[in-house]
Amino acid sequence: MRTAVWSTVAGCLLAASAAGQSGPPVLPALEPAPRSDFGAGTSTGTPPGTPIGIPTDGVRPPMPVSGPPIEVPPGPMFWAGADALFWRVKGGLVSPLVVGVYTSANPPLPADPRMAFPVSDDRINGDVQSGFRLRAGMWLDKPHGTGVEVTFTDFLHESDRNYFVGNSNVILARPFVDVVQRSPALFQLSNPTGGVQGIAAVATTFDSDGFELNMLRRGPAMIGEEMHWILGLRYWSLEESLAVETAAQTSALRLSAFDSFATRNRFFGPQVGGNWHWDRGRLSIDLSAKLAVGAIWEESSIDGGSTAMSPSGARLDRSGGLLALRSNIGDDDRTKLAVMRDTSLSLGYCIADNVQLRLGYDFMWVSNVIRPGQQIDLGVNPSYLPFSPTPSGTPRPWHKFDGEIFYMHGFSLGLAVQF
Numbered sequence: 001m002r003t004a005v006w007s008t009v010a011g012c013l014l015a016a017s018a019a020g021q022s023g024p025p026v027l028p029a030l031e032p033a034p035r036s037d038f039g040a041g042t043s044t045g046t047p048p049g050t051p052i053g054i055p056t057d058g059v060r061p062p063m064p065v066s067g068p069p070i071e072v073p074p075g076p077m078f079w080a081g082a083d084a085l086f087w088r089v090k091g092g093l094v095s096p097l098v099v100g101v102y103t104s105a106n107p108p109l110p111a112d113p114r115m116a117f118p119v120s121d122d123r124i125n126g127d128v129q130s131g132f133r134l135r136a137g138m139w140l141d142k143p144h145g146t147g148v149e150v151t152f153t154d155f156l157h158e159s160d161r162n163y164f165v166g167n168s169n170v171i172l173a174r175p176f177v178d179v180v181q182r183s184p185a186l187f188q189l190s191n192p193t194g195g196v197q198g199i200a201a202v203a204t205t206f207d208s209d210g211f212e213l214n215m216l217r218r219g220p221a222m223i224g225e226e227m228h229w230i231l232g233l234r235y236w237s238l239e240e241s242l243a244v245e246t247a248a249q250t251s252a253l254r255l256s257a258f259d260s261f262a263t264r265n266r267f268f269g270p271q272v273g274g275n276w277h278w279d280r281g282r283l284s285i286d287l288s289a290k291l292a293v294g295a296i297w298e299e300s301s302i303d304g305g306s307t308a309m310s311p312s313g314a315r316l317d318r319s320g321g322l323l324a325l326r327s328n329i330g331d332d333d334r335t336k337l338a339v340m341r342d343t344s345l346s347l348g349y350c351i352a353d354n355v356q357l358r359l360g361y362d363f364m365w366v367s368n369v370i371r372p373g374q375q376i377d378l379g380v381n382p383s384y385l386p387f388s389p390t391p392s393g394t395p396r397p398w399h400k401f402d403g404e405i406f407y408m409h410g411f412s413l414g415l416a417v418q419f
Contacts, residue, residue, distance in 0.1 A: 075143030076354055076418035081135040083358065083414030085155070089206070090407050091126020094373035097244050098200045100170040103192050111171045113184035119164050119172075124242055124373060125206045128410065131155030135416075137216070144218060144226060151212040158206040165199050166190030172198050174246065174322050176380040179396045185380075187322055189248045198248035203241075204372075208408075210236040216275070223276060224285075230273040234292045236340065238265045238406065242372035244321070257306040257386070259324040261372040264301075267338055269294015282350040289343050296338035298370045300401060301331045306386040318386035323376055325384045327395035334401065339367040346412070354418040363409040374402040 099116040137149030166172030166189060173186040189198025214232030221227045241262040248255050273290030304324025308316045320326055346360030377397035384391045 077143060078138045079136070079416065079418045081358070081414055081416035083133040083135075083360070083412040085131040085133055085153070085362075085410065085412050086128055087131070087155070087362070087408045087410030088128050089125055090405075091123030092240065092371035092373045093404070094120070094122055094124055094242065095376050095378050096120065096122070096175050097202055097376075098164050099173055099175045099186070100164075100166070101173060101186070102169060103171050104169075111173055111186050111188055113175065113186050116173065116175055116184075116186065120162065120200075120202050124160075124204045124371075125158070125240060127158075127160075129155045129158055129206060129208070129408075131208075133412065133414070144228075146218065147216040147228075149212075149214050149216060151214070152210070154209040155207065159204065161201055161203040163199065163201050166197070168192050168194070172200060174200070174244070175378070176322060177378050179379045179381050180383070180393060189246055196248055196250050198246065200247075201245045203243045203245070205239075205241045207239040208237065210234070212271070214271075219274070221276075224278040226277040228275045228277075230271070230275060230288070230290060232271055234267070234269060234271045234290075234294070234340065236267040236366075238366075238369055239263070240372050242376075244323070246322075252311060254309045255306070256309075257321040258304060259321040260301075260303045261324070261375050262301040263370045263372050263375065264299040265296055265366075265369045267292070267294055267296045267340060267366070269338075269340070271340070273342075284348040284350075284356070286346045286348065287344070290341070292340040292342075294338065294340075295335050296366075296368060297333065297335050298368075298401075298403070299331065299333040300370060300375050300399070302329050302375065302399065304329060308387065316387075320384070320386045322380065322385070323378065323397055325380070325386075325397060326391070327381070327384055328377065328397050328399040330399065332399060332401065336368055336403070338369075341365045348416065356416040356418075358412070358414050358416055360412040361410070362412060364407060366406045368403040369406040370401065370403050371406075374404060375400050 096116075096118040098118070098120040100119045101111040101113075101116050103111065131154050133151065133153045135149060135151050137147055139145055139147040164172060169192065171186075171191060172189040174189065176185055176187065177183070178185040188196065189200060190196050212232055212234050214230050216228040216230060219227045219229045239262075241260065243258060243260045245258045246256065269292045271290050271292035273288060275286060275288040278285040302324050304319070304321035306318045306321055308318075320329065342362070342364050344360055344362045346358050348356040348358045351357050377400050379396040379398070381391065381393050381396040382388060383393060384395060
């Protein structure tokens with residue numbers, strides 16, 4: 001048994017030795033895989049004989065495909081509008097300029113200043129003022145994106161004149177305070193007997209305009225469909241005047257005089273704000289609020305004069321009236337910090353494509369302006385009157401420079417066009 005096992009092992013070793021001497025086995029040749037002609041001869045093709053699935057240095061990865069370009073919705077890029085304005089102005093306070101005193105013609109009684117009552121108005125330029133507003137603008141990037149807008153506002157020149165005449169029951173006079181006697185006094189223009197006949201007139205003027213240059217930047221529409229920030233520059237001016245003209249005549253002399261007070265305010269400064277827009281079909285609502293902080297240049301001009309004429313025709317002119325004398329006649333100016341606030345609410349209705357009819361309400365407020373009535377000083381030193389001899393004592397009236405808050409508000413009606 002042991003002899004048979006060893007005989008088997010020896011046979012296996014001899015067979016393995018014979019196989020090693022005959023050389024490695026030959027494997028059948030593999031045919032190359034067929035290749036595509038796409039990209040042949042180019043840097044992106046696969047060279048012949050390259051095994052499939054093994055990249056080479058000449059192969060580029062596919063390029064990423066970019067998304068489609070963002071399109072801007074079509075729409076009007078320009079707009080313009082015109083509004084008619086009907087705004088009420090805060091009336092300027094005025095001291096009593098012309099007064100009347102009840103009296104009796106027989107016997108004639110002296111005019112008592114303590115019994116005087118004002119016949120002239122205590123406020124000026126407090127009526128509704130009419131004007132217009134023009135707007136134009138354009139979008140710089142896309143409709144309702146970033147844009148610029150210019151606005152011009154102008155109120156038509158307004159003037160007013162009131163006349164006052166004395167009669168047999170009323171003495172016409174100009175009131176003042178005698179600073180020497182420290183008591184009220186009257187410059188009498190008429191008397192009840194008709195020996196002195198007089199007339200007085202109070203005239204006022206009003207002018208205002210403004211200009212804005214704003215940039216609009218779209219912001220988050222937290223309320224409404226659209227919201228735009230407003231950043232720009234603002235100019236605004238207010239010019240007013242007040243004049244009192246008087247004439248008195250006797251058999252021997254005719255005397256006329258005038259006092260004139262004029263003021264001018266000009267504001268320059270940057271402003272910020274916002275505009276909110278709502279759309280409801282053909283109906284739209286716009287709300288805007290702006291705040292400007294800048295410098296206001298205030299100018300005051302006071303003038304006066306008197307003329308005496310005799311029956312022979314001789315004429316004598318003097319500087320100064322009653323409340324405008326050599327002590328305060330002249331020009332003065334100052335610059336102050338001021339704040340302007342502007343709020344507007346408008347309702348629009350489309351009457352045609354890109355044409356809108358608008359009705360609005362505006363409120364404008366200015367922190368400090370000077371007005372003619374605030375420049376009047378009723379205190380008078382009689383020695384400074386035009387036909388008095390050499391003046392003496394404290395010079396009065398003074399040149400006052402008092403300011404006050406100013407506002408305008410009212411309705412607007414107009415058209416807006418987009419194209």
